[in-house]
Every structure is written in C-alpha cells, then in structure tokens.
Amino acid sequence: MRPGRAFRAGLLTVAVLGASMSVGSQATAAPECPDVEVVFARGTDEPAGIGQVGRAFVNTLKPMLKGLSIGTYAVEYPASFDFLEAAAGANDMSRRIKSTVADCPDTKLVLGGYSQGAAVVDIVTTAPMAGFGYTEPLPRAVVPHVAAVVVFGNPSARLGQPLTRMSPDFGAKTADLCNKADPICSLGRDWNSHITYQKSPLVKTAAEWVAKLVHATGTDSTGSS
Template identity: 50%
Template sequence: MVFARGREEPPGPGYVGNAFVDALRPKLPKMAIASYGVDYPADISPATGADDMSAHVQSMARSCPKTRMVLGGYSLGAAAADLVVAVTKPAFGFTNPLPPAMDDHIAAVALFGNGTRRILGPLRNFSPAFAGKL
C-alpha cells in the first residue's frame, strides 16, 4: 500500500491511510500488507507527494517485479495520487511520471475525499489504463 496522507496530517500514511490498511488486513489474511507513507509536506501542493509516490512505485517495480501495489490518498494525498495515475508527462509541478506499462504493477487505486474529482470529473476519463482499478 502506497498512501499519501491528507493536508496537515502527521507524516506516514495518515489517519485514513492507517484505517484503510487496518481494514484490508482481515479481508486478505494470507497476504502480507506493508504500507508506505508518501514523503511530502502535505501542505498546499500535491506535486511533491506525486513525485515521491511515483519514485516509490518505480523502485518497488524494479526491486520486486511481481509485487502489485495499491495506491491511495486522502484529500491532498488523493490529488497527489491523481497526478501519478493520470499525468503521463511532467506538468503541474509533477516531474516524475510513471513510465509506460507501470499500471501492470498496480492492483488498485483508492482515493478518499478527492476534491479533484469535482473539478475534472472521474479519474477514469484521464487514465484509461487505471479505469478498472479505481
């Protein structure tokens, strides 16, 4: 689980991220679920979080190619995850887009309190590769 916390939450996966991981564990008792809290200030911009999330996903895909990840975020963290899965070229301050075919390493995307959706519409409109994973 790679989770970006909400605005001004303490470092780590945040309250929602921790609750989400805790809720998943009993549903997947035979799977080891590790969590990574995206390293970013969680203040006003999602770009730094998106860069860190993307770097972590790429690193995990290289070092553990059979591992499939769940990406998630709450509030500002959801906007960071939006950038990672929807933006294919550097934009909006986001400088580290996922390379092609990286979606094979992502099992699902879970976004909570995603304000970006109200403005731009559903994420599946921008990232067809992830449409079935949202």
C-alpha cells in the same frame, strides 16, 4: 478526455482543497518485498505517515487478504496549505512505484490517497509527461503492477472529473469514494463528512474493492496465475 487536459485538471484540483484536521499515524515498516504494498498519501495538515484514513483502510484490508504480507509506504510531501506541493507528493509516489517494481516485481501495488493525497494520486495516474513541478511520470511498463487505486474525498470529483474517468490506464482499477455531503468532492456542505472518512463505511467499500482486484491478479502483479 485528452491526457494533457486530464493532467491539468488533476493539478487544478488543489485549488479546492481544504484542511483535514484529523490526526494521522506513522506508516508501519513494510517487510522486504511484501505480497502487497499500499502506497498512501495523507491529507492536508496531517503529520507524516499514512494518516488516519490510510491506517483505517489498511487495518480493514488486512483481514481480507489473509495469508498475504502487506507493507505500507507513506508518501513523503509537505501536505501543507500550499496545495501546489501536491506535485512533490506525486514525484515521491512515482519514485516509490518505480523502485518497488524494479526491486520487487511480484509485489502488487495499491495506490491510495485522501483529500490532498487524492490529488497526489490524480497527478500520478493521469500525467503522461513531466510538467508543473511533476518530474516523475510513470512508464507504461509499471501499469500492470498496480493492482488497485483508492481515493477518498478527491477534489477532482467536485469538478466533475473523478479519477475513474480521468485515467485511461488506471480508471478501471479505481474506487473514487466521496461521502455524500463532502464539500471537497461533491456539492455538499457538511465539512464533518470530509474529516471523518476513517469512520465511514466507505473504508470497508474501498478494502473490499482492493481485495477483489488483488485476488483477481493471481500469484503475481503482472496478472498471471
């Protein structure tokens, strides 16, 4: 898919987003220049923080990365029913990525999102240029610093454009995870399967994926060992 078309597809996914009614929790304070930082965008209507899915993912990941310090950053955006505000989340996520690479070049970045937060990740990882409210496209120089990407309940997957296919730079590092009956990321009809990812085995699948890629990058986020 051409980059411009992929970007438009990422933005259009907000049209099929629903509300995630689960309650989130605040992100933990990250140590200065942690070995790994998880930058996570919560789902629709969750309180500020990384949300329940983000928290479950981080808690599952920590034991798999023993000996490494793990920080979290909660993407700041409304996560409201105005789904076009996903662009605001994409801007904040991009700014965080760029500032972390500048200030902590050895930190391995993990990008993540759930539901509308997954659409935020779609925009960041597929947009080659600014547009449609997104003003912070990533320079290619930051790509090697991103060790892995995980998204849950990604609306673009329902449109036949999972992030693994949409993003030429990050697709190979991405786990785009969808519960079988989730109506947001598949043709399923079980709404409950969309709002219970924090209890799903897919959280462990995502953590295992990330742990494997973090370990594979060696001692720094540029892939040297």
